[in-house]
Amino acid sequence: MTPTELGLPAVRGNARRDPARPADPRLVDSFGRVATDLRISLTDRCNLRCTYCMPAEGLDWMPRDEQLTDDELMRLITIAVRDLGVHELRFTGGEPLLRRGLENLIAASAALEPRPDISLTTNGIGLARRAEALAAAGVNRLNVSMDTLRPDRFATITRRDRLSDVLDGLAAARAAGLDPIKINTVLLRGVNDDEAVPLLRFAVDHGYELRFIEQMPLDAQHGWERSEMITAGEVMERLRESFTLTPDPRERGGAPAERWLVDGGPAAVGVIASVTMPFCGACDRTRLTADGQIRSCLFARTETDLRALLRGGASDDEIADTWRYAMWGKLAGHGIDDPGFLQPDRPMSAIGG
Numbered sequence: 474m475t476p477t478e479l480g481l482p483a484v485r486g487n488a489r490r491d492p493a494r495p496a497d498p499r500l501v502d503s504f505g506r507v508a509t510d511l512r513i514s515l516t517d518r519c520n521l522r523c524t525y526c527m528p529a530e531g532l533d534w535m536p537r538d539e540q541l542t543d544d545e546l547m548r549l550i551t552i553a554v555r556d557l558g559v560h561e562l563r564f565t566g567g568e569p570l571l572r573r574g575l576e577n578l579i580a581a582s583a584a585l586e587p588r589p590d591i592s593l594t595t596n597g598i599g600l601a602r603r604a605e606a607l608a609a610a611g612v613n614r615l616n617v618s619m620d621t622l623r624p625d626r627f628a629t630i631t632r633r634d635r636l637s638d639v640l641d642g643l644a645a646a647r648a649a650g651l652d653p654i655k656i657n658t659v660l661l662r663g664v665n666d667d668e669a670v671p672l673l674r675f676a677v678d679h680g681y682e683l684r685f686i687e688q689m690p691l692d693a694q695h696g697w698e699r700s701e702m703i704t705a706g707e708v709m710e711r712l713r714e715s716f717t718l719t720p721d722p723r724e725r726g727g728a729p730a731e732r733w734l735v736d737g738g739p740a741a742v743g744v745i746a747s748v749t750m751p752f753c754g755a756c757d758r759t760r761l762t763a764d765g766q767i768r769s770c771l772f773a774r775t776e777t778d779l780r781a782l783l784r785g786g787a788s789d790d791e792i793a794d795t796w797r798y799a800m801w802g803k804l805a806g807h808g809i810d811d812p813g814f815l816q817p818d819r820p821m822s823a824i825g826g
Contacts, residue, residue: 488767488777488798499558500759500796502769502803508759510561510727511553514825515572516540516763520598522632523620525659525688526821529632535823539764543574545783547581549761549792554585556793559759565594565825567763570603576610583611592616594657598635600642608649615646616655616684621665622675630664647680655682655743660703669711677740684730684743689771689821705731705746712742727757747771753806759796760825767796769803771824 495501500508517535519527541549553559562582569575582591592614593607600607600617607615619639621627627636646654656676660666669685676683685708688701712718721732721741729752730743746752753770760768765780777799782792 488795488802490798491801494798494801498556498793498797500800502800504754504803504805506754506756506803507558508757508769508800508803509559510563510758511550511559512563512565512758512760512825513546513550514565514567514761514763514823515546515569515575515578516567517823518571519566519568519596519822520571520633521568521596521635524630524632525661532820532822535764539780541763541765541780541783543578545765545780546578548783548789549765549779550582551585552789552793552796553759554582554587554589556789557796559589560587561590561592563592563594567822567825568596568598569593570595570599576603576606579607579610579612590614594618595642596631597639597642598633599638601638601645604642604645604649604651608646608651612651614653614655615651616657617643617646618657619643620658620661621668622671623665623668626665626668630661643679643681653682654680655684657684657686659686659688660708661688662701662703666703666707666711669708670715673712673716673735673742676742677735682741682743684745686745687748689747699748702748704749705744706749708744709733716742718742725755727752727755747807748809751806751809759800762819762824767799768824769800770807772807772809773804774818 493503517532522529522531550562564575564579579591582589590613591611593612594616595618597617597619617639620630624634624636628634643654658672660669673683685705687705688703709718717736718733719737721734723732725731729745729747731746732741732743734741760771762768762776765778765783766776767779768776777795779792779795782795
């Protein structure tokens, strides 16, 4: 089996200590960006098998002893919030609801000073019975992945007949007071690309915010084809056949989605054009994988190993400094349009969204 099939990174190690880096305690990079949003992958495991993410048989999951323990995770999260200027935490996976003790991790994160904004990205399986506990633990916002309203298509895309569970999870999250609740949707050509309008109507009617995401080259099979991708432009064309969309006047900042008011608002829809209209220049994210690797970009082919520092007895100051230099070396952009672009070896489920 190849390293790609195992989901291993191309290069793993320590960040280069560039003397040009300024004495700034934050996660600054050489292009003037500051990372304040930490994406935390809790596991590479998932209970769905989406066709655009992984093969039907799944992947060789990360051994448990390679994953960060709860104590290790909380130490890194504490360093990020206390010492590095991070003020947004997003827990992701794989599927984060598969991580035992998730509510305890969230509660411990919510107790940090200054208190970070906490969000969760989930496929919604199992959310119905845990939404209230997640809200009580400190989750502020929720993103649920759902690509179709049709049970037969859901089963085709995810290889699991679980749409009703996702819909129940969305309703439970709303009842628990989580707001906003966003639905993340990927349109696939010839599969669900006729559902842009029905999905937006559903979201507006139920008080959710829909976000269309361009399919990205992050599948384990490395089968992504640009020509097969439904672009943000195509999404907008289809939506405008049934809705009046006007730009959201609020400042976008580092948010990945370009937001549009639907029929004058207050309902809104977001479009994330990661491939055709990348927003790398305003990126404010740093990423931590379930096995303790720092990634400066979703599409990075290098990682910085914080797990080795944790288990090797490094101090908090040493870990924070290594993290700072890892982010200082962040590239200007992901380079998908570059002829030499290489897809990351790790698939999305092993990186975290």
